[in-house]
Amino acid sequence: MKNFAYARAQDADTAVQLITQNQNAKFLSGGTNLVDLMRENIEQPDHLIDVTGLPLAQVEELPGGGVSIGALVRNSHLAANQIIRERYPVLSQAILMGASAQIRNMATTGGNLMQRTRCYYFYDTDARCNKREPGTGCDALEGFNRIHAILGASDDCIATHPSDMCVALAALDATVHVTGTGVERTIPIVEFHRLPEDTPQIDTNLQPDELITSVELPALPFARNSMYRKVRDRASYAFALVSVAAALEVEDGTIKNVRLALGGVAHKPWRATEAEKVLTGAKADEEIFKRAAAEELKAARGYKHNSFKIELAERTIVSVLKTLASEGGAR
């Protein structure tokens, strides 16, 4: 690991100041992604600003029924939170299906949003990777691309965003609160991560001097009927090949409200707006679930080793909606 200077910030303003004053600086939270990448010499910051001491580790109910999640809330703490488990089960389930207990004890909300891709070629410093070294090319395009994107990819990058938590956040319409030099702003979760286009080295729309302070979940009463399903090569540790986060409200057999997002398929958590359009107001049955899934995946493009993901995503969507329709109907 390359040597670096280290500083600990006790409040958000100091953290932002430190990141602006120092060149090539990075925030450090749980370290489960950054320390790993630094040891592989993929990330080589000259300065680390440790933000684990910031007073942003609370989950708080907001007036009106929403919830605010501090950027330093650990993944295990969030998944176990009673309010989250009752009102947004999809989020709790998504977190618990990721990584291991030890990693969830370390990983933070902010770090999870900012984690980098698990593309093998991004990790392999002998391979060509436009995300790691812009302009070198992408070895995944013609390589072993089983875990890669089928939606929204570009000729420069077909990496996926690996987070489970973020897929649930995308379905729940979360907003990310950030603070920069003299400005605070909120970014809707679907605009937080970006598609690769010809600048895959940029994962998100967060500016380099901006700190994530919290994530806000809006009140969404029907999210009590929500769930996460993750399809992967083995039952623990593995990242999603395809995952589905959904919330569904059915009234008198008709879909009144639906939120649907996919993981493992794109450079960002994929909000399935095309499918939602087909579903909203329609009769809740398997036929419409299939039609909605097909509509969402119409734009999908498979590569040599990952074409299976297109059908897998469709089937997983249908299966999740069926489960939610029967459970929601029973209530």
Add this chain to the structure above:
Amino acid sequence: MSRKPKQKAHIEFTLNGETAEVAFAPHKTLLEVLREDLNLTGTKHGCELGECGTCTVLVDRKPILSCLMLGLDVEGREVTTVEGMNEGAQLHPLQETFADTGAAQCGYCTPGFLLVAKELLTKNPNPTREEIKEALSGNLCRCTGYIKIYEAVELAAAKMRGESVELPKESVYGYE
């Protein structure tokens, strides 16, 4: 607090119940600091990718992976390693049952399993087999096939609840 590269980091924290002070190159992970600077080699180097769990230690009583945490991060915190599990000459019940049942073979994974199991039993003195499996799912073992590990945890839990326990009869599938 701010430090320039090359300077040695100097931190104080609680290690196995005692105050510890240590100086080390700031880029070292907690795993490296424990093994190389504090000579506590009970914590093992495994994959160093976060995948095997053998480097698990407790920080503020929660299992974490010392291969993914910087040593700098434990300043002022409470760290427990496998060396801190026994009470004087008295082994922890988990250490006894792991030895008695053969839940440790080559033993490389054992420190990690012991610490995760210790934390589990503190929170949940009477876990089901499923709860034990879930709690230990972040730790890999290449020797035992896990069954004896689950049994060792169940036996230790019973001992700690004050129940008298006898080693069950062994079969190829574990204990009956």
